[in-house]
Amino acid sequence: MTERVSAGRRLAVQALLRQEQDGYSNLVLDGVLRQSDAPAREKAFAGAVFYGVIERLYTLDWMLSRCLRQPLEKLDAPVRAVLRAGLYQAVYLDSVPDAAAVNESVQLVRALRKSSAAGLVNAVLRRACTLRPDSSRFADPVQRLSVCCSVSPAVAAAFYEWYGPDAQKVLDGFFEKPQLALRxxxxxxxxxxxxxxxxxxxxxxxxxxxxxxxxxxxxxxxxxxxxxxxxxxxxQGLASQLACLNLAPRPGETVLDVCAAPGGKSATLAQLMGNEGRLFCGDGAKNRVKLIDETLRRLGVTIAQTRWQDASRPVEEWNGADRILCDVPCSGLGILAKKPDIRSKTLEGLGELCALQAAILDTCAEYLKPGGRLVYSTCTLNPDENRRQVERFLAAHPDFRPAEPAVVLPGSIQTGCMVELRPDLTGTDGFFVATMERL
Missing domain, CATH: 3.30.70 (Alpha-Beta Plaits)
Structure with a gap:
């Protein structure tokens, strides 16, 4: 006889199994929940467990691995997913007692026709619940960061290089979700x-x-x-609003938002312009241009012209701009709180990404009028994508100069024209904003 299993737990495990096939977490979960007629409360619980496992994956796997005789990746995928989901509930959800997390996981693995693993699930979870990585010894600081802050070894190594002893404080900041900010x-x-x-x-x-x-x-x-x-x-997050406020467009001006999708920054710029002037909004992803249109239409913006446009390639129509916002594609290493998938990044392809950012900046430099303002922003904390990009740009373009930021959030780290937002200091996403002017 099959024991009754919580619908929320079953849905969470189903989503985790699909996630292992390299899907985007939000799309995976949405797909699983849409196919279910479970009550809203169960779906909410499934979402909490699913995203919780993704966020704490490296920590959970370290705890489980210490209680297994075989590598975790050698287990059947359903058993692995049940173990991760059960351990997350026991360790991180105060509303779920350890015993309940263990017992429900045993029932679930049986319901998934993996009864032979029921004893293993029971024993491993009971032992793993007692482990805490903070009090354990590690081979080096990078391994400690990877396990305790639940990021890939590559991400851990990068943050340790950038922040040294402060790296754990920075990464721990991503466990706190920023407040819901609106514009x-x-x-x-x-x-x-x-x-x-x-x-x-x-x-x-x-x-x-x-x-x-x-x-x-x-x-x-x-x-x-x-x-x-x-x-x-x-x-719109406060960090994104900050980039727009530092561009400070005025009514009647010609303004460019060259990487505009899904349209939030374009909307804020139009509002700062009083819906007067010309606002050109481009994005290199053709299927995302419609998102800009939908956002601006809902908000009543009438001054915008949108187009599918690779921002690294020049377009004559954009010449003579008064203000340009370059919120460029980036590694996303400042938004781990809202996109936990990024925690598992390998950081491959960063060189090509930095080259694209540089090309976008160089192209946009030609559009700007003398006396005009350019704001460069990213949602990463990588110095190669931030400070070093700005330094390279200013060295290559002597007709540009750093400009004092018009607005700075409390807790920000300001260095001349550049402002870095760290989640542990500002309570926002990790973000970078640099303000420059053309002579």
Whole structure:
């Protein structure tokens, strides 16, 4: 007789099995949940366990490996997924007692027709629950970072190179999710008016630390609110808003957003322009241009022209710009909190990525008018993509100079025209913003 198994746990394991086939975590989970008629509460639990396992994968695998006689990767995939999900619940979910996590995992592995592994699951989880990597010895600081902060050895080595003894503090900062930040659509309402609207819909909301920003909290998805449908705001992290505020476009100007999808920064720029002037929005991914159009349409932006455009290749129509935002493709090593898949990166191809960033900057330099402003931004903490890119650009373009940032968030690390946001210091995504002007 098959014992009853929690629908949420079963869904989480199903998603983890699909995730092993190299899918994007958000798409994998959405696909699994769409096919299920489980109650919303069970789906929410499945999501928490699924993303929790991805976030803590390297820590969980280290704990499990110390309790197994064979390599973890040699286990059947369903057994491996059940072990990871069960251990995550026992160690990281206060709402799930250790005994319940173990017993439910044993039932689940039986339900998945792996009854022969039930004893192993029971014994391994009971022992693994007692292990804590923080008090263990490691071969070197990089291995400690990889296990304790749950990142790939390559990511751990990179952060240790960049931050040395502070690397663990920086990486631990990614375990804290940034507050939900919104950008009030100032073409329609003020931040205070938006707060009042959201509060009437059951959300907590207050004006944020940046002009036009709002910090919100509540249950459910804020994109399902009436305020969102009416175009009163868009969801945008404080770090991204900071890049737009430092560009400081004015009404009537010609402004470029050269890597614009999905359109959030373009929307903020249009609002800062009072919906007056010309805003050119391009993106190198053809299928993402429609996302820019949808965002701007919902928010009532009428000054934008969107196009499929490789930002590293020149386009004559963009010449003579007053302001240019280069929020370039990057390694994403500042957004581990919102995209836990990045924790497993190998960092292969960084050289090609840096070359692309440099090409985009060099191309955009030709568009800018004398006296115009260019903001370069990334969502990574990699100095090769950040500080060294700016230093290279300024050395190659003597007609450009560093410019003092117009806005800096508390806790930011400022070096001249460059601002770095670290999650452990600012409570935001890891981010980089550099402001430059053409002479």
């Amino acid at each position: 009030a659509n100032t073409l329609q309402n003020t931040p205070q008016q938006l707060c009042e609207q959201l509060e009437s819909e059951g959300w907590q909301a207050s004006p944020g630390p940046l002009e036009g920003s709002v910090i919100a909290a509540g249950s459910g998805a804020i994109v399902h609110t009436r305020a969102f449908a009416e175009g009163r705001f868009h969801v």
